[in-house]
Amino acid sequence: MPLALLALTLGAFGIGTTEFVIVGLLPDIADTYAVTIPTAGLLVTGYALGVVAGAPLMTGLGTRISRKRMLLGMLLLLVAGNVLSAVAPTFGLMMTGRIVASLAHGAFFGIGAVVAGTLVKPDRKAGAIATMFTGLTVATVIGVPLGTLLSQHFGWRLTFLAVALVGLIGLIGVATLVPEQPAPQDARLRTELAVFRNPQVLLAMAMTVLGFGGVFAAITYLAPMMTEVTGYADTSVTWLLVLFGLGMFAGNLIGGRYADRHLMPMLYIALGALAAVLALFTLTAHSKPAAAVTVVLIGALGFATVAPLQKRVLDNAAGAPTLASAVNIGAFNLGNALSAWLGGMVIAAGYGYTAPNWIGAILALSALALAVLSGAMERAAHRNTPEPAGALASVGQS
Numbered sequence: 001m002p003l004a005l006l007a008l009t010l011g012a013f014g015i016g017t018t019e020f021v022i023v024g025l026l027p028d029i030a031d032t033y034a035v036t037i038p039t040a041g042l043l044v045t046g047y048a049l050g051v052v053a054g055a056p057l058m059t060g061l062g063t064r065i066s067r068k069r070m071l072l073g074m075l076l077l078l079v080a081g082n083v084l085s086a087v088a089p090t091f092g093l094m095m096t097g098r099i100v101a102s103l104a105h106g107a108f109f110g111i112g113a114v115v116a117g118t119l120v121k122p123d124r125k126a127g128a129i130a131t132m133f134t135g136l137t138v139a140t141v142i143g144v145p146l147g148t149l150l151s152q153h154f155g156w157r158l159t160f161l162a163v164a165l166v167g168l169i170g171l172i173g174v175a176t177l178v179p180e181q182p183a184p185q186d187a188r189l190r191t192e193l194a195v196f197r198n199p200q201v202l203l204a205m206a207m208t209v210l211g212f213g214g215v216f217a218a219i220t221y222l223a224p225m226m227t228e229v230t231g232y233a234d235t236s237v238t239w240l241l242v243l244f245g246l247g248m249f250a251g252n253l254i255g256g257r258y259a260d261r262h263l264m265p266m267l268y269i270a271l272g273a274l275a276a277v278l279a280l281f282t283l284t285a286h287s288k289p290a291a292a293v294t295v296v297l298i299g300a301l302g303f304a305t306v307a308p309l310q311k312r313v314l315d316n317a318a319g320a321p322t323l324a325s326a327v328n329i330g331a332f333n334l335g336n337a338l339s340a341w342l343g344g345m346v347i348a349a350g351y352g353y354t355a356p357n358w359i360g361a362i363l364a365l366s367a368l369a370l371a372v373l374s375g376a377m378e379r380a381a382h383r384n385t386p387e388p389a390g391a392l393a394s395v396g397q398s
Contacts, residue, residue, distance in 0.1 A: 002119045005131055007177035008112045011075055012135030014170035015108055017143030017163050018078060018101050019047065019136075024148030024237055025156045026223055032156070033091040037224055038344035043098050044220050045344075048337030050099040055106025055330030059323050067111050067322075068178050074104035074111075075171035079164045086160035097160075105333065109133075110326025113310055115178070125314070126263075130256020130307040137252045137303060140245030148238045195317035195324045203374040204312040205331040210367035211271055211309070213335030214278055215302035217360030219244065220340040222295070225353040230291045240295055247299025255304035263308045264378075267371045270308075274301040275364035281357040306332075339363060 022029075022043055030040035058074065065073075081101025088094040109132075116128040143166060147159040195201055218225075226232040226240055251270075258266045277297045284290035310328060317324035343356030 003177045005119050007173040008116055008132045009135035010173040011170035012132050013139045014167040015105055016136030016139030017166050020140050020144045021147035024241055025151050028151055028156045038348045041220055041340050041344045044340040045337045046095050047098045047102040048333035050102025051105040051333035052330040054103035055326040058107035059110055059326040067115055068180050070111050071174050074108040075167055077104040078167040082160045082164035086157045106326045106329040109329040113325045114322050126259035126307045126311040127256045129310050130252050133252050133306055137248040140248050141242055145238045145242045198316050200316040203370055204309055205328050207367045207370045208309045208328055208331040209335040210363045211305050212332045213339040214274055214360040214364030216336040217339035217343050217356045221343055221356055229285050229353050230288055243296045244299040247296035248303040251300035251303035256307040259308040259311050264375045266308050270301050270304040271364055271368040275361050278357050279361035282354045285354045
């Protein structure tokens with residue numbers, strides 16, 4: 001593995017910890033600010049919406065800045081946002097800190113995915129992207145559980161200070177190991193925006209919103225679901241998050257391995273299975289062993305789609321990939337925001353802590369429908385594209 005790719009993975013670990021650690025802290029944060037669990041869940045929504053807005057904004061502003069400097073700037077925002085979250089005396093300032101940190105997310109992963117793809121041979125691009133995203137999955141296995149333990153023993157504010165330190169370590173890694181990559185000479189915001197006229201780019205982003213939204217519909221409210229419905233102790237949430245992270249890790253590696261060769265079949269299988277598992281979670285949530293297995297499967301199936309979807313966007317936006325890549329990261333988080341909001345609504349309406357699982361199943365099934373449509377459109381386009389004369393001649397001679 002190139003050392004530069006390792007540095008990107010380290011930065012991804014810091015951002016991944018920032019994004020997911022909130023899941024295990026929601027009950028404690030709600031108690032501190034005297035708000036309800038659905039209101040505390042808005043911290044997930046706020047972060048996700050910050051990523052959605054920050055991805056195109058920060059990437060657009062940085063079209064003339066070297067990719068390495070952009071990565072460093074994003075990690076500085078990450079550190080500042082987590083420090084603000086740690087010391088925030090009010091819920092409003094806590095939300096502000098989350099949004100400041102979120103502005104780094106989309107641009108870092110979007111630019112990082114482009115940089116990762118340049119560090120390896122073209123036929124290993126999806127694998128390199130998956131390697132970078134491994135940092136995000138490892139964050140759920142190590143960073144999030146440790147953050148939850150810190151919160152349980154020393155308070156959630158120390159958790160955010162620890163996450164800020166992780167971001168600082170990631171910044172040092174990128175500064176030390178990632179080579180200078182000047183901004184493309186022909187970088188123009190108009191050129192970057194033009195790729196959004198491609199329906200396949202838009203379909204891939206819509207799949208990202210709906211598919212990953214399905215995952216977060218269940219995971220955002222995992223802590224109250226597991227304690228109030230399944231009967232796990234509060235301390236068990238840490239280990240359930242470890243299981244979720246292990247599933248993410250495995251799914252990310254599988255998705256990266258097969259996306260270079262069987263991208264669309266990978267999406268069909270993962271999204272279809274994800275919809276089924278989320279629907280079943282309304283039943284398995286009432287059994288401790290079954291709930292634990294389901295949490296692993298949700299992580300694995302959800303993250304099996306990450307590298308394929310990111311590669312599909314990059315492939316269809318090959319002429320100007322940076323903004324499209326960053327916006328697709330925003331699309332992941334738009335799905336997070338949508339599902340966290342919808343999940344909070346059904347809980348507040350009195351349908352119980354398992355109701356968000358049905359929201360997740362519907363979102364994942366919608367993503368599968370779009371994947372089937374995208375594949376059909378691609379096959380039709382290939383059928384309607386005439387073969388080059390040279391290719392026809394060679395066929396005739398064979």
